[in-house]
Every structure is written in structure tokens, then in C-alpha cells.
Amino acid sequence: MADMNPLTPWRRLLALPNENRAKILIMAFLVSAFCTLLVSGATVILRPVQLANQAAEQQARLESLVAGIPGMSGLLKQTGGSLRTVVIDLARGRAAADVTPETLAAALEESANWTSLSPADDLAGLGSRPNYAQIYLLRDTDGDISLAILPISGAGYNGLIDAILALKADMNTIAGLAISNQSETPGLGARIAEPAWLSQFRGIRLADDSGKLRFAVARGAAGNDYEVDGITGATRTSNAITRMVQFWLGPKGYGPLIAAIKRREF
Amino acid sequence: MSRTAILSTLVDPLIRQNPVTLQILGICSALAVTTSVATALVMSASLTVVIVMAALMISLIRHHIPNAIRLIIQIIIIASLVIVIDQCLQAYLPDISRKLSVFVSLITTNCLVLGRTESFSRLNPPLPAMLDALGNGLGYSLVLIVIGAIRELFGAGSLLGYQVLTTVDQGGSFTPLNLMLLAPSAFFLLGGLVWAIRTVVPEQTEELEHTPPEMEANRE
Numbered sequence: 001m002a003d004m005n006p007l008t009p010w011r012r013l014l015a016l017p018n019e020n021r022a023k024i025l026i027m028a029f030l031v032s033a034f035c036t037l038l039v040s041g042a043t044v045i046l047r048p049v050q051l052a053n054q055a056a057e058q059q060a061r062l063e064s065l066v067a068g069i070p071g072m073s074g075l076l077k078q079t080g081g082s083l084r085t086v087v088i089d090l091a092r093g094r095a096a097a098d099v100t101p102e103t104l105a106a107a108l109e110e111s112a113n114w115t116s117l118s119p120a121d122d123l124a125g126l127g128s129r130p131n132y133a134q135i136y137l138l139r140d141t142d143g144d145i146s147l148a149i150l151p152i153s154g155a156g157y158n159g160l161i162d163a164i165l166a167l168k169a170d171m172n173t174i175a176g177l178a179i180s181n182q183s184e185t186p187g188l189g190a191r192i193a194e195p196a197w198l199s200q201f202r203g204i205r206l207a208d209d210s211g212k213l214r215f216a217v218a219r220g221a222a223g224n225d226y227e228v229d230g231i232t233g234a235t236r237t238s239n240a241i242t243r244m245v246q247f248w249l250g251p252k253g254y255g256p257l258i259a260a261i262k263r264r265e266f
Numbered sequence: 267m268s269r270t271a272i273l274s275t276l277v278d279p280l281i282r283q284n285p286v287t288l289q290i291l292g293i294c295s296a297l298a299v300t301t302s303v304a305t306a307l308v309m310s311a312s313l314t315v316v317i318v319m320a321a322l323m324i325s326l327i328r329h330h331i332p333n334a335i336r337l338i339i340q341i342i343i344i345a346s347l348v349i350v351i352d353q354c355l356q357a358y359l360p361d362i363s364r365k366l367s368v369f370v371s372l373i374t375t376n377c378l379v380l381g382r383t384e385s386f387s388r389l390n391p392p393l394p395a396m397l398d399a400l401g402n403g404l405g406y407s408l409v410l411i412v413i414g415a416i417r418e419l420f421g422a423g424s425l426l427g428y429q430v431l432t433t434v435d436q437g438g439s440f441t442p443l444n445l446m447l448l449a450p451s452a453f454f455l456l457g458g459l460v461w462a463i464r465t466v467v468p469e470q471t472e473e474l475e476h477t478p479p480e481m482e483a484n485r486e
Contacts, residue, residue: 018331018333020332024335027331038347039350042349042350043353050360053356053357053360
């Protein structure tokens, strides 16, 4: 009669000498399977907590950006104290029809929702940009947009720089800039994240009366209303900020959206 | 296992057999994460948890680890534990996790962990293995926290975030030593610590590997 006890093969396996080839393979498999369970279990269980952390961090950064703009906290209290989140279709310059903030992450995992950039267009060194972006709008009591908060990103000297740009109601004046992620050289390029440097963006104008985008990080001290002081020893990082702002405010970035807001169509 | 043996397994690695200052193991992370006490504490706790859990798991299967793949098995267990710890830190201590950046993942390659599992846990029953691992984890933690405290105190004038010395910026008289926040200072401090311990406990002093050549007065 065959032995039906399921423990028997297990005991037989354990009794095998350690140098037996089958045992080596089975042990390797069992240890890997156990470790796989451990790792994927931890990742799956902890993912929601991590996502909540990231969202809270983004929110805190937005709030500190808004709080740093003069007169903004009063406006926030008037309008109910929070920003509206909108997902926009970048090419059309209006709210995306079928993508919501909740489904944005899933939509951006599909390569069909990305547009690759030709080298001439690709000022920010991104390679490709998403078709949808999540922005934040603050409206005054009449329903007019008083502040638009736009996430931007671009290649820096050591890696990607992520930032949040706030524009005033005229869509031509910077209300503030916050760096949310950078890996520039500490002490040089990394000074872009210092509040003292970021504070000079407040009130900087983007385009002149003819509509030409003139914003730049100067080499050395700023020369006109469209420039901010450069960082000595970090020319590549300073240039990256210039190009990143120019790209995202240009026709491939938020240009269509900004035009729509200016036409009061948004 | 007698009580004194248990105690010595646990206490020996603190100073007498300290993995960092005597065996000079795991100093990469000891240099990188000791700019403040908080990061040093979290790093120490992570390493101690990983080393104790790895000791337990490896000790449990010690009779069935094929010799040919024993290092692979140990590393895969350690690496999985490190990933789990890293995920926990990212979920519950996101700020500190960002400061520790890649160094939590690098616990995997910390020679201290593999050294203990390979030389002790693999050959001993679970309880002594875990005690030995705990002792070594605490020995590592002790060094990290001492260096972290010195660097934070003199580099930023604070301890665990509380301002102890008022810096010049805040209107006080203490000028922070910026060197303390850079990696080389950890080398100096670690060297000073090793020297201090070996002065107090002379048997830790290693024999010279090379003797300096004697000066010959009438060389031809």
C-alpha cells in the first residue's frame, strides 16, 4: 500500500545529504519562494501607506509654496482654504475628459499617453512628456483664476529636477517656485532648493509685451525684470532651470493651457 | 547554555569584540549615516533587526543548507529582510528614510551581517545565534550613536534635534564646525575612537604587519 502521509516526502527530503543535487535545487527554490513571499507581501501591504505619505508630502510642499506668496493665505481663507485639483490635457489646453486625479497614475503607465519630443523641442532634456498633468487652481469669489500651480520637471546636472511653479492671475508673473526633488551637487547646484534663492522668483515676469518668453536664470546677477540671479559654480544647474521653465511654459508644455486661461476660456 | 555564557555572547561585542572598532567591519555606513543622532539611531535599529532576524532564519535551517550555495542562501535571506525593513521605513518614517537614502538597502552588503551569519548563526542553535547577532547589532549601534552624537553636537549644536549649543546664526556664541557634517570627520572620529579603545584595552592592538626598516649608519 502506498504511503499517503504527505509528510513522508518532506522527511525524505530532509534526510537527503546536503550535497545531493536535488536537495540543492529544492532548497534554493524553497528559500527563494519564501523570500519572494516576504518581499512582495511587505510591498503590497505597505504600498497604500507609502502613497499616502507621498501625497501628504506633496500637499505640504504646495501649502508652504502658497503660504510664501504675499496675500495668498488671506485669499485661501476667503475661497474656502483649499486648492482645486484638475487634470489637464496638455496639448489641448483644457481639462482632460476621461482622466481624473485618481486615475492619472494608471493612465501615465500606458506609453500611448506620452508624447516623445524631438531634440529641437526638448529644451528640458526629458525625452518624452506625459499628455496629462495634474495642476492646482485657486479661484477668487468671482470664479476667476487667481493662482495656477503647475508641476514642472527637467534634466539637471546630476539627475531630474522636479519643481512646482505658481503663476499669478495674469499668467505672466511668477508667484513662487518650489523645488520638490533634485539631486544636484551639494553646496553648489543643490542651492536651488534654498528658500533664499527661490524667494527671488516672486514677481519675476515671464514674457515681454510682444509675447516673447524672456525668463532666464542670469549668469551672475540678474539684469532685468525677467531674470533671477544665477548660482556661482552651478552654471549647468542654472541653465537647466531656465530651460525647464521655458519648455513648460512653451507650446509643448502648459502654453495651450495658459493661452486658454488668458482667453478666459478655462 | 550557562547564564555567564549568554551574558558574554551579548556583552562581548559591545566593546571587547566590537565589530566596528576591533574588526573594522561595516564602516561605510558608519561614515555615511552619522551626521545626526536620529539617522544613526534608525540605521542602528534597522541593522540590528535585520541581523537578528537573519540569524534566527539561518540558524533554523542550518542543518539543511547545502554547502555549495550557502552564501547565496544567506544573502538572499538578508536581502529580503532588508527590503522589508526599507519598505517599513518608507511607510512609517518617510523623512528619515529619505535621509538614509540608499544606505538602508546597503545593509545587504554590510560585511557585519554576512560575517555573523556565516561564522556564527550557520553553526549554532537559534537562541545563541540571535543573542550573538543582537550583541553585534548593539555594538555597531553603540559606535554609530557615539559618532552621530559627536557630529551632530559639534556640527549643528544640537542633539536629536534639540538645540544644545546656541549657534552664531541664532544669536549665540557657538560656531558650528562644518567639517563635522562632512564624511571625512567620521573617519577622524572613528580613528580616534579606535585609538582610545585600544589605549584602554591594549590586547586589541594588532601586531605590526611590517616593521619599519632600521636606519643603517654606514650604508655603502
